[in-house]
Structure formats: structure tokens, C-alpha cells
Amino acid sequence: MSKVAVLGAGSWGTALSIVLADNGHDVRFWTHRKEQANEMxxxxxxxxxxxxxxxxQITAYHELENAIDDVSAIIMVIPTKAIREVCNDLNKVLKHTPVIIHASKGIEPGSLKRISQVISEEMDNYDYEDITVLSGPSHAEEVGxxxxxxxxxxxxxxSNAEFAQDLFINESFRVYTSxxxxxxxxxxxxxxxxxLGAGISxxxxxxxxxxxxxxxxxxxxxTRLGASLGASPLTFLGLPGAGDLIVTCTSPHSRNWRAGNMLGKGYKLDEVLEQMGMVVEGVRTTKAAHQFANEQQIEMPITEGLYQILFNDEKPKDVVEQLMSRTKREEMDDISAFKNTDYPQ
Known part of the structure; x- marks a missing residue:
């Protein structure tokens, strides 16, 4: 079995550590807070x-160098805003080249880079082709x-995807490759x-x-935005697309749904984030997607409406009324996203 470091001491990092430990791996769980490591x-x-x-089989560390010593894989499960900082810290202490798998879900505002691009940009000795991502409909509470x-x-x-598949797959945690x-x-x-929008609704x-x-x-x-950026539209009908969308929009386990629900009940964004006490990635991602849509000239009215609620203090009810009164159109206009069969990977 493998020695694996999980970087990020939130709920999702904890859940993935449990999966790895169930599979018999030696799991090094890293948090930057010493008191949290001691308590665990x-x-x-x-x-x-x-x-x-x-x-x-899970041992918590607060010193990064000790957590990643001689591991065969590093699982990065940290907020988008901390990715670059952690990668720079890794560069200072990493003396070998373990497989890097990330399970974070977000886009970096400003640069509009995906997590794999940020990691490969910041990490010494790693190219984009070396990074693996894990995603899908997976509430930490249920995985735990x-x-x-x-x-x-x-x-x-x-080979990296197959390595990650073998690392995680078991009778309760099924893993596909793409x-x-x-x-x-x-x-x-x-x-x-x-x-966020479902919670507001x-x-x-x-x-x-x-x-x-x-x-x-x-x-x-x-799907429209993804296809414009080179993704296969069919991916969005699978687990990391429709599957993750359904579970995140319909469950109180979802912190994005919970944040939206509070916004719908009249709380201001600052109040919501303070009460949540955890990162709500959808807020940063809305800003990034809004920028993406403008640059790619892709129509994203729901994203636009949420952007106005989050960053321009528009009232949720007013935004819903605007969406419902948009110019009438043919629903299947969106099928055009599926017509191109040449999808760069």
C-alpha cells in the first residue's frame, strides 16, 4: 500500500483521508493549525x-515537510485562494516527485485558470500533464x-488517472476515469x-x-461555457457535471446551497460568509465565470443574475423577475453546444 499526504483539513479532505485509510494506505493529514493536528x-x-x-492509519501533521516526506501521492484539498501559497510552500520542502491529485473545485478569478493550471504553473518539476483531478457528486458527510x-x-x-483510480476505489467509493x-x-x-441560485430559490x-x-x-x-473552452459537452451529462450539479443543488449538506438559502432569506453576503465559517467556493467562481462569459461572449443569464446579487447588492426577487421576463426563445437553441464533435482534451 501507498504512503499518501492529504493537504487540507476541511470536511472533504477528511472524508478522502478516510477512504484512503480504509484502503490500507498510510495517510498523512496536513493542517497549518497545530492545535487542530494535536486534537485530531x-x-x-x-x-x-x-x-x-x-x-x-491517519496521522495529522502541522509541519508540511514532515507530512509529505517520502509519500507516493499528494492529494490537494484546499480552497482555491490558497492553492498558489501552498504550492510555493511545497516547492521549498518537496525533495521528490510524487503524483499530485487535486480535489478542489473552483476557478481563480482574474487569471481564469483552472486548479490544474495553477498547480502546474506554481510547482517546480510538474507540467500540466502531470496533474490529476478528482471530482463528482460527493458530500463529505456521506463519504465519511x-x-x-x-x-x-x-x-x-x-497512467496518472489509473493510479488515482486504484488509490481510491473500494466497495463504497467507485471511481471512473476520463x-x-x-x-x-x-x-x-x-x-x-x-x-447558490438553487439555495436562493x-x-x-x-x-x-x-x-x-x-x-x-x-x-x-x-455546457455552453465549457464547450467554448474546449471541453466535451458530454462530460457535463456525467458525474462531474449533471451528477455533481444535482447533489449540490438539492442537499442541505451543500455549503453553496446553504449560503444561497440565507441570501434568499434576506441576509447580506458578508453576514452569510461570517455565519458559514467555511469557504463558499461558488462566490469566487461566480466572479470568474462572469468574466469568462464576457470574454467568450457566452450568454449566461443565471450567472449574470447571481453576479448582480453577490457583488452589486441586487435583491434576489428582482433578479428572478428579470430572468422570468427575458425575451422568449427556443429552448433547443442550446443544442448547438453539442454539434461540434472535435473536442480538444
Whole structure:
């Protein structure tokens, strides 16, 4: 079995550590907070982030150099905004070249780079082809309970994807492979925008009809943008697309849904983020997707509406009324995203 370092001590990092430990791997769990590492080692719990027993094969570290010593793989599960900083810290202490797998879901505002691009840009001795991504419909709370979960891993280098598949797959955590890195990462990031919208819809009390429409039209937006950036539209019908979108838009486990729900009930964004106490990636991703849509000249009315709510203090109800009164059109206009069969990977 392998020695693996998991960087990021939130709920998702904890859940993936449990999967790896169940598979018999020696898991090094890294947090930059010394008190958190000490508490985890003493109690076998990560109480603040995930209410689950932590197997004894998991040891928590607060010193990065010790956590990554002689590991065969590094799993990066950290917020988008911290990726560059952690990569720079890794460059200072990493003395070998383990496989790097990331399970973060976001796009960097400003640069509009996907996580794999940021990692390969910042890490010494790693090219884009060396990075692997893990994504799919996977609430940490359910993974921690060993409930059936299915995800996808993707890398330009097939051997890296197969390595990640073998590392994680077990009877409760099924893993597929894909070569569409662009689609896998965009699906995992952009669904958080629509989840914010679904939470707002529920917070306003608009019911299942509205939320179903929002999810469906949101998928059309995600597909349009993804196809314009080189992803296969079919990827967005799979686990990291429609699968992740459904689970994130319909469950109170989703922090993006919860944040949107509070916005729909009248809370301001600053109040929401303060009460959540955890990163809400959909907020940053909305800003990035809004910029993407403008640059690619892609119509994304739901994303535009959420951008106005989050950053221009528009009232959610007013934005919904604007969306409902848009010029009438043919629904299947969006099928044009599927007509191109030459998709760069």
C-alpha cells in the first residue's frame, strides 16, 4: 500500500483521508493549525469540519515537510485562494516527485485558470500533464459514513488517472476515469454557482418547479461555457457535471446551497460568509465565470443574475423577475453546444 499526504483539513479532505485509510494506505493529514493536528491525533476526530471517526492509519501533521516526506501521492484539498501559497510552500520542502491529485473545485478569478493550471504553473518539476483531478457528486458527510459514492478522476496522462483510480476505489467509493480535464474541472467549479441560485430559490420559497428549471437551465449555461473552452459537452451529462450539479443543488449538506438559502432569506453576503465559517467556493467562481462569459461572449443569464446579487447588492426577487421576463426563445437553441464533435482534451 501507498504512503499518501492529504493537504487540507476541511470536511472533504477528511472524508478522502478516510477512504484512503480504509484502503490500507498510510495517510498523512496536513493542517497549518497545530492545535487542530494535536486534537485530531488525540481524539481521532475532526470535530469542527466532519463528525466522523478517523481511522488510526491517519496521522495529522502541522509541519508540511514532515507530512509529505517520502509519500507516493499528494492529494490537494484546499480552497482555491490558497492553492498558489501552498504550492510555493511545497516547492521549498518537496525533495521528490510524487503524483499530485487535486480535489478542489473552483476557478481563480482574474487569471481564469483552472486548479490544474495553477498547480502546474506554481510547482517546480510538474507540467500540466502531470496533474490529476478528482471530482463528482460527493458530500463529505456521506463519504465519511461510507455511503455509496461515485466520482471521476481525470488526467491528460492516462497512467496518472489509473493510479488515482486504484488509490481510491473500494466497495463504497467507485471511481471512473476520463481524459477530459477541462470538462471535469469546469463541471465541478461551475455547479457551485447554480447551487447558490438553487439555495436562493428555496430561500425565497419558490418551490420545486423553479428549482428544477434553474438546475436544467444552469446545466445549459455550464455546457455552453465549457464547450467554448474546449471541453466535451458530454462530460457535463456525467458525474462531474449533471451528477455533481444535482447533489449540490438539492442537499442541505451543500455549503453553496446553504449560503444561497440565507441570501434568499434576506441576509447580506458578508453576514452569510461570517455565519458559514467555511469557504463558499461558488462566490469566487461566480466572479470568474462572469468574466469568462464576457470574454467568450457566452450568454449566461443565471450567472449574470447571481453576479448582480453577490457583488452589486441586487435583491434576489428582482433578479428572478428579470430572468422570468427575458425575451422568449427556443429552448433547443442550446443544442448547438453539442454539434461540434472535435473536442480538444
Amino acid at each position: 491525533n488525540a481524539t481521532n476526530r475532526n470535530k469542527k469540519y466532519l463528525d466522523a471517526d478517523i481511522p488510526k 459514513k461510507r455511503l455509496p459514492t461515485t466520482v471521476t478522476v481525470s488526467s491528460v496522462t492516462s 481524459t477530459d480535464m477541462i470538462g471535469i474541472e469546469l463541471g465541478g467549479a461551475l455547479k457551485n454557482i447554480i447551487a 428555496d430561500g425565497l420559497g419558490y418551490g420545486d418547479n423553479a428549482k428544477s428549471a434553474l438546475i436544467t437551465r444552469g446545466l445549459a449555461e455550464i
